[in-house]
Amino acid sequence: MVLLILLLFTVTSDGQAQRVLGLKKDDSCVCEVNSTVWSFPVVKYETVLQQVHTCEGSMNSLAEQLKISSQRLPQIQAQVTSLTARLGPYKYLHNQGLYSALSLRLLGQQLSQLETDVGVVHSQLNNAQTKKLSKEVVKLRTHVDRLETADLVNMKAVKEKLRYLKNNVESCKSIPKDFRGQDRNCLKGLITSISDPVTTKLSPFGKSYISGSWGKQAQMENEDQKYSYWIQPLETSHIWGTTLRVYQNYEDFMASTNHKDFTFASSYSHPNAIEGPSAVLYGKALYYNCYRSADVCRYDLETNEVKRVTLPGTGVGFNNKFPYCYYDCRLNSDIDVEADETGLWALYATLGNHGNLVISRLVWDGETKTLNVTQTWETRLFKKAVSNAFMVCGVMYATRYVNEYREEVFYAFDTATGKEDNSLAKRLEKVAKGVASLSYNPTNKQIYMYNDGYLLAYQAHF
Numbered sequence: 001m002v003l004l005i006l007l008l009f010t011v012t013s014d015g016q017a018q019r020v021l022g023l024k025k026d027d028s029c030v031c032e033v034n035s036t037v038w039s040f041p042v043v044k045y046e047t048v049l050q051q052v053h054t055c056e057g058s059m060n061s062l063a064e065q066l067k068i069s070s071q072r073l074p075q076i077q078a079q080v081t082s083l084t085a086r087l088g089p090y091k092y093l094h095n096q097g098l099y100s101a102l103s104l105r106l107l108g109q110q111l112s113q114l115e116t117d118v119g120v121v122h123s124q125l126n127n128a129q130t131k132k133l134s135k136e137v138v139k140l141r142t143h144v145d146r147l148e149t150a151d152l153v154n155m156k157a158v159k160e161k162l163r164y165l166k167n168n169v170e171s172c173k174s175i176p177k178d179f180r181g182q183d184r185n186c187l188k189g190l191i192t193s194i195s196d197p198v199t200t201k202l203s204p205f206g207k208s209y210i211s212g213s214w215g216k217q218a219q220m221e222n223e224d225q226k227y228s229y230w231i232q233p234l235e236t237s238h239i240w241g242t243t244l245r246v247y248q249n250y251e252d253f254m255a256s257t258n259h260k261d262f263t264f265a266s267s268y269s270h271p272n273a274i275e276g277p278s279a280v281l282y283g284k285a286l287y288y289n290c291y292r293s294a295d296v297c298r299y300d301l302e303t304n305e306v307k308r309v310t311l312p313g314t315g316v317g318f319n320n321k322f323p324y325c326y327y328d329c330r331l332n333s334d335i336d337v338e339a340d341e342t343g344l345w346a347l348y349a350t351l352g353n354h355g356n357l358v359i360s361r362l363v364w365d366g367e368t369k370t371l372n373v374t375q376t377w378e379t380r381l382f383k384k385a386v387s388n389a390f391m392v393c394g395v396m397y398a399t400r401y402v403n404e405y406r407e408e409v410f411y412a413f414d415t416a417t418g419k420e421d422n423s424l425a426k427r428l429e430k431v432a433k434g435v436a437s438l439s440y441n442p443t444n445k446q447i448y449m450y451n452d453g454y455l456l457a458y459q460a461h462f
Contacts, residue, residue: 110166111137114165118137167378185341186341186394186462188462191392191461194428194447195459195461196429196458197430199254200456201254201454203450203455204245205231211238211239211276211277211331212234212279212450213277214229214230214232215229215280215441217282217283218280219282226246227248227284228246228248229246232274234276239331240268240269240275241268242273243264244264244281245259245262246260246261264304269291274289275288275293276332279337280339284300284301286301289334290308292319294316296308296335305369307369308371309372313353320334322334324386324387326387328434330436334348336348340394341394342394343361344364346359346360347359349383354382356378358376359377359413360376360377375415379396379420386400386411388438390438390439394416395413398410406428407427407435409424410425430449431451431454431456432451432452432453435449437450440460
């Protein structure tokens with residue numbers, strides 16, 4: 001029999017291990033253990049057990065929260081997506097710097113210029129309207145002076161008032177008193193309705209030329225019909241063009257015969273090349289947006305000379321900065337040249353006017369051979385929220401996309417009064433989705449649309 005020593009590492013009451021002697025018997029170790037010297041740690045066991053139960057409860061609670069969160073996650077993601085989409089336009093405006101804190105110094109400079117303009121106009125006309133403008137400018141100056149010391153919150157309101165007064169000054173400058181009476185239709189007011197297409201024709205250059213301009217020579221007093229109907233396609237990337245095709249009469253135009261082509265630039269990247277669907281034929285000259293610039297070009301069909309003028313404004317949009325959009329953006333449609341009963345116009349947007357449409361009146365001086373901008377109005381209509389625009393009787397009309405076969409004239413801005421109307425709903429039927437250009441012709445009161453390679457004309461009613 002062999003005597004063995006067995007150490008049992010059991011915890012006694014004093015926390016020590018108990019050592020006992022054992023005997024080897026029948027291949028087994030036999031020993032006696034005095035259990036009275038140690039006790040089972042009941043209290044600690046219960047404490048640990050309680051912690052286990054608590055932990056299980058916490059885990060179950062976390063599992064339930066995770067389940068609920070998993071169920072709500074798609075809803076939260078949908079909300080984030082919705083908010084992101086809604087904030088998209090504002091993010092664009094912020095990134096482009098279109099809305100920023102107004103500078104009091106710049107505001108003061110603009111007001112000083114306005115005071116000078118009003119003083120000049122009042123000294124020339126001295127009528128009730130100019131007296132009213134003078135009083136309003138004095139009130140505005142008082143308001144701005146107050147802003148410089150205290151009230152910074154109302155700066156945007158002052159900016160809007162300044163825009164309104166500037167528009168009124170522009171309307172007074174050089175528009176004659178019988179402005180509305182120059183044409184009996186203009187005297188009637190806004191367009192009342194627009195007909196279904198009275199002309200529908202595929203472009204003689206083919207349907208693949210989806211962007212461009214077309215119409216009828218628009219100068220009212222021009223008796224020469226040598227350049228009656230015209231079309232200007234954008235041959236390169238639907239953005240740039242170098243040629244103009246003219247027809248002597250409507251029959252030749254409809255038959256696509258007896259035309260004459262003019263080339264006003266040697267390449268699409270030439271400074272005199274046309275950019276965007278912006279052209280209008282007025283008299284014996286084509287007016288359009290010059291290549292990669294804020295300039296309007298005038299190409300003389302008789303002399304082949306090109307003259308230009310830079311449009312006024314802070315940060316004039318060009319090279320696809322402020323194209324017509326609404327549904328799909330029309331590439332590089334930043335600057336749009338139009339004609340009506342009163343003459344030539346340029347429609348565009350500027351950073352200074354927060355991307356909203358600006359209207360400038362163009363005048364060609366035949367004696368000095370210069371193209372000039374005589375007046376400028378600022379609207380509150382964001383240009384990228386518009387599919388196209390045109391001028392009639394000094395009123396700018398803007399359109400928006402309705403569906404693939406319809407546009408709608410929804411907005412008007414009257415340069416004679418500085419007032420706007422956004423309650424219009426005049427339909428324009430079309431045969432394709434995209435509208436490259438819209439222009440009005442005062443000689444026959446028709447509106448011309450370049451509709452993705454189709455040429456459409458409508459009759460305007462007053």
